[in-house]
Amino acid sequence: xxxxxxxxxxxxxxxxxxxxxxxxxxxxxxxxxxxxxxxxxxxxxxxxxxxxxxxxxxxxxxxxxxxxxxxxxxxxxxxxxxxxxxxxxxxxxxxxxxxxxxxxxxxxxxxxxxxxxxxxxxxxxxxxxxxxxxxxxxxxxxxxxxxxxxxxxxxxxxxxxxxxxxxxxxxxxxxxxxxxxxxxxxxxxxxxxxxxxxxxxxxxxxxxxxxxxxxxxxxxxxxxxxxxxxxxxxxxxxxxxxxxxxxxxxxxxxxxxxxxxxxx
Amino acid sequence: xxxxxxxxxxxxxxxxxxxxxxxxxxxxxxxxxxxxxxxxxxxxxxxxxxxxxxxxxxxxxxxxxxxxxxxxxxxxxxxxxxxxxxxxxxxxxxxxxxxxxxxxxxxxxxxxxxxxxxxxxxxxxxxxxxxxxxxxxxxxxxxxxxxxxxxxxxxxxxxxxxxxxxxxxxxxxxxxxxxxxxxxxxxxxxxxxxxxxxxxxxxxxxxxxxxxxxxxxxxxxxxxxxxxxxxxxxxxxxxxxxxxxxxxxxxxxxxxxxxxxxxxxxxxxxxxxxxxxxxxxxxxxxxxxxxxxxxxxxxxxxxxxxxxxxxxxxxxxxxxxxxxxxxxxxxxxxxxxxxxxxxxxxxxxxxxxxxxxxxxxxxxxxxxxxxxxxxxxxxxxxx
Numbered sequence: 198x199x200x201x202x203x204x205x206x207x208x209x210x211x212x213x214x215x216x217x218x219x220x221x222x223x224x225x226x227x228x229x230x231x232x233x234x235x236x237x238x239x240x241x242x243x244x245x246x247x248x249x250x251x252x253x254x255x256x257x258x259x260x261x262x263x264x265x266x267x268x269x270x271x272x273x274x275x276x277x278x279x280x281x282x283x284x285x286x287x288x289x290x291x292x293x294x295x296x297x298x299x300x301x302x303x304x305x306x307x308x309x310x311x312x313x314x315x316x317x318x319x320x321x322x323x324x325x326x327x328x329x330x331x332x333x334x335x336x337x338x339x340x341x342x343x344x345x346x347x348x349x350x351x352x353x354x355x356x357x358x359x360x361x362x363x364x365x366x367x368x369x370x371x372x373x374x375x376x377x378x379x380x381x382x383x384x385x386x387x388x389x390x391x392x393x394x395x396x397x398x399x400x401x402x403x404x405x406x407x408x409x410x411x412x413x414x415x416x417x418x419x420x421x422x423x424x425x426x427x428x429x430x431x432x433x434x435x436x437x438x439x440x441x442x443x444x445x446x447x448x449x450x451x452x453x454x455x456x457x458x459x460x461x
Numbered sequence: 462x463x464x465x466x467x468x469x470x471x472x473x474x475x476x477x478x479x480x481x482x483x484x485x486x487x488x489x490x491x492x493x494x495x496x497x498x499x500x501x502x503x504x505x506x507x508x509x510x511x512x513x514x515x516x517x518x519x520x521x522x523x524x525x526x527x528x529x530x531x532x533x534x535x536x537x538x539x540x541x542x543x544x545x546x547x548x549x550x551x552x553x554x555x556x557x558x559x560x561x562x563x564x565x566x567x568x569x570x571x572x573x574x575x576x577x578x579x580x581x582x583x584x585x586x587x588x589x590x591x592x593x594x595x596x597x598x599x600x601x602x603x604x605x606x607x608x609x610x611x612x613x614x615x616x617x618x619x620x621x622x623x624x625x626x627x628x629x630x631x632x633x634x635x636x637x638x639x640x641x642x643x644x645x646x647x648x649x650x651x652x653x654x655x656x657x658x659x660x661x662x663x664x665x666x667x668x669x670x671x672x673x674x675x676x677x678x679x680x681x682x683x684x685x686x687x688x689x690x691x692x693x694x695x696x697x698x699x700x701x702x703x704x705x706x707x708x709x710x711x712x713x714x715x716x717x718x719x720x721x722x723x724x725x726x727x728x729x730x731x732x733x734x735x736x737x738x739x740x741x742x743x744x745x746x747x748x749x750x751x752x753x754x755x756x757x758x759x760x761x762x763x764x765x766x767x768x769x770x771x772x773x774x775x776x777x778x779x780x781x782x783x784x785x786x787x788x789x790x791x792x793x794x795x796x797x798x799x800x801x802x803x804x805x806x807x808x809x810x811x812x813x814x815x816x817x818x819x820x821x822x823x824x825x826x827x828x829x830x831x832x833x834x835x836x837x838x839x840x841x842x843x844x
Contacts, residue, residue, distance in 0.1 A: 206786050206794070211842035216780060217834025220827070224816070224839065226786065230794035230803040233816040235824045249831035257830055273842060314819065331842075383842075433841075434747040437765055442746040 198277040200309065204229070207236070207284050209272025213245040218253030220261040221269040223286060223307065225314075236314045237286075237307055240265035244293055267318065269301045274333035274342075278362075282309040285319075285340065285365075287333055292324045302329040304365060320366045327358060327368045332384030332393065336408065340365060343393065344373075345380030355380055357393055357409055374409030377401075385431045385441060392431065392441060497529055500715040507707050516712070745785030745795070752785035752795060754778065761793055761808045772808040783840040796839040799826045 198205050206226040212219035223237035241259040248257030261268070269288035276285050284307040293299040304319040322328030329346040341359045357375035364370040379395045381403075386392075393403040402415040432442045504510040516529040743766075745752035753760040753769070756778055760771045774797045781798040788794070792805045794814070801814040816824040829835040 204789050208784075208841050210838055211840045212837035214837070216840075217829050217831065217836040219836025219838050222838070226794055226814075229788050229790050229792050229805070230786065231814065233801055233814045234821075235816055235818050238818070247827065247830045247836070249829070249834065251834055258827070260827055260836075271837075271842075432744075432746050434745075436746050437749045440746075442743065 199279055200277075200282060203227075205277075206230075207277055208275050209286060209288070211271045211273070213242075213253050213270050215251045217249075217251060218245050218247040218257070218260055221271050221288065223272065223275060223284065236284075237316055238262035238265060239269045239288070240267050242268040242270065242301070244268075244291075245270055266298055267303070267305075268298070269303070273331045276333045276335050278335055283307065284309075285333055285335070285362075287328070287330050287342070289329060289331070289345075290324070292322075297321050300324075302326065304328055304330075320368075325354075327354065327371060330358075331380075331382055332357075334384055334386045334391070336386055338362065341374075341384065341386070341391065341409070343381035343384050345382065345396065357381065357384065357391070357403070359409065374405070375403055375412050377403060383431055385433060387435050387439070387441060394431065496715055500711055501529065503711045504708065507704065509704050509708055512704075513708075742779045744779070744782055745787065747787040750787040750793075752787070752793060754782040759795060759797065759808065761804070763791065763807060770808045772804070772811055774802070774811070781837075783837065799835050799838045801839060 198207060207223065209223045210219060210221060212221060221239040221242070222235045225234050225236045226232065227234070239261050241261040241263055243259065244255060245253035246255060246257035246259055248254040270290050271288065273287045273289050277283075278285065286305045286307065288303050288305075289301055291301050293301070300321045300323060302324065303321040306317050306319055308315045308317070320328050325346040327342075327344045327346070329344065330342045331345045332341070332343040334341040339359050339361055341357065343357055344354055346355060353376050354373070356373060356377040358371045358373050360371040375393065377393070377395060378401070381393045382396045383394045384391060389406060391403075391405040391409060393405075395401045395403075403412045404415065405412045435441055501510060504513070513530060742755070743751055743753045749763060749765045751760075751762040751766045751769075753762075754777055757773055757775070758771045759774050759777050759782060760769045762769045777797045782795065784794070784796040784801075786794040790805070791807070792803060793808070794801065794803050796802065801816065802811045803814050804811045816826075818824045826838060827836070
């Protein structure tokens with residue numbers, strides 16, 4: 198990520214899954230990593246209090262910004278629009294009730310201007326909506342994303358979609374590129390290939406060489422050496438030989454592995 | 462330096478994970494043969510291939526071998542079942558201490574002539590205080606090369622062989638000489654080592670690296686390699702420096718391709734390889750940068766895992782080192798638990814980076830209810 202030609206790095210934390218409860222934040226590193234700023238703090242989530250457990254609960258200490266009503270379990274994806282100096286962010290995971298204040302899935306943006314960061318909520322969704330998503334990628338001015346709403350969404354909506362930035366808030370104008378059998382947990386773009394990994398227990402990669410026009414389905418569990426379950430999670434950057442590296446995301450530590458894959 | 466062999470690739474960046482499943486996809490042997498064919502083509506194009514008499518890939522510590530010049534051996538790879546995965550695995554630690562364990566010159570004979578051969582002893586990592594012995598113990602005699610550590614910078618290099626005379630007689634060489642020097646991380650013994658085969662030589666010029674493999678002079682040239690290592694031994698005609706470089710590059714590439722143990726899946730015209738690594742767990746990759754973690758340590762490599770630097774950081778574990786960002790400058794940012802660090806000198810020094818809020822006031826990390834579960838403050842979920 199670059200801002201006015203200077204390298205920066207923005208991201209959000211993927212917490213409240215193990216390792217204890219944590220507030221959800223958007224961070225920005227600048228000055229060659231010497232400065233770390235919390236540029237957005239989500240509100241206090243009553244469903245992920247610090248109760249001393251591995252992923253928080255409904256009792257214990259509230260964490261987060263008491264003055265912010267926007268709650269999130271964690272941050273799925275943060276991308277940077279270098280042209281418009283804007284972060285686009287997607288959070289997850291659930292809706293805890295019928296009111297928007299209880300929804301954790303949202304798309305938002307944070308616009309940078311002369312040292313200020315202006316957040317705006319673009320859209321929120323009930324669990325099962327397109328806004329329960331992952332894998333933001335900004336390619337040629339369009340947002341490619343995964344609808345991961347595997348629990349409540351109609352199965353045909355799960356998969357890869359794209360939208361223009363202008364249409365982010367209007368799902369009806371989004372275009373579905375792939376219908377997948379489970380919620381995609383990740384999507385990376387290496388400049389040629391879109392690579393999509395699915396959620397737990399689905400050993401499947403989908404790869405497209407033409408920005409979603411055509412997809413190839415890779416059955417990972419048929420690969421020698423690949424463990425029998427677990428998400429296939431990319432690290433995000435390619436190595437010097439064009440390999441994408443992956444690690445196992447959600448499964449037990451007994452079966453962890455680091456893998457790399459290259460589309461040839 | 463008039464030796465041609467000096468090839469030990471950057472073998473492993475860690476212990477390669479054992480591959481247990483083998484269903485589906487392109488077979489391992491098919492993959493290996495593909496890489497070998499490419500390697501062979503490269504050397505043929507450069508008119509080097511025919512100058513080599515033996516190109517032996519050695520696997521692990523059991524003297525398994527694969528002489529790429531022996532078509533029958535290469536062809537055997539066509540059958541998966543004859544090429545057990547354990548033979549190409551890298552398990553355990555330590556250094557094997559024998560080669561040619563079943564080499565019996567008196568009965569097998571030397572199918573490979575010393576007249577045009579060069580031999581190499583391949584070195585890799587620190588040896589112990591005592592030193593290391595490589596060689597063979599077989600019913601037909603003993604061929605041994607002993608590297609005894611004298612001090613931190615010198616070794617006594619002994620060659621002894623109970624079959625000295627038969628070797629000498631076979632080759633007819635008696636006017637050679639012995640040399641020992643460093644060449645691409647290899648200690649090389651010239652082809653005329655037979656001249657001094659009963660001689661004890663003390664040298665102070667051996668680099669502080671131990672033996673990984675040994676090339677010797679039988680037909681198959683079974684090499685010996687340290688456990689967890691994959692290397693190659695070469696014998697053949699003299700190669701020019703330029704040719705040697707080409708050979709080195711090609712063989713290093715081949716070794717890396719095999720050592721990193723890709724297992725292929727063919728799906729139409731698209732191919733994917735999946736690889737696994739053990740010991741250090743790599744948590745960040747960006748071009749040639751690697752960031753890894755082991756219990757109590759973080760690791761960094763700027764050369765694709767060939768070399769590593771490390772830093773002890775209290776509490777570092779695979780569970781809590783979940784953010785690593787490489788900057789264009791070479792600086793690395795990483796977290797251990799709820800602490801963000803920065804290093805501008807490849808982990809020689811690390812600095813704690815304190816987060817601030819929008820008002821530039823310190824952002825305070827909360828005190829967890831359970832110290833064992835402080836929360837994932839910085840964990841990055843890639844896109």
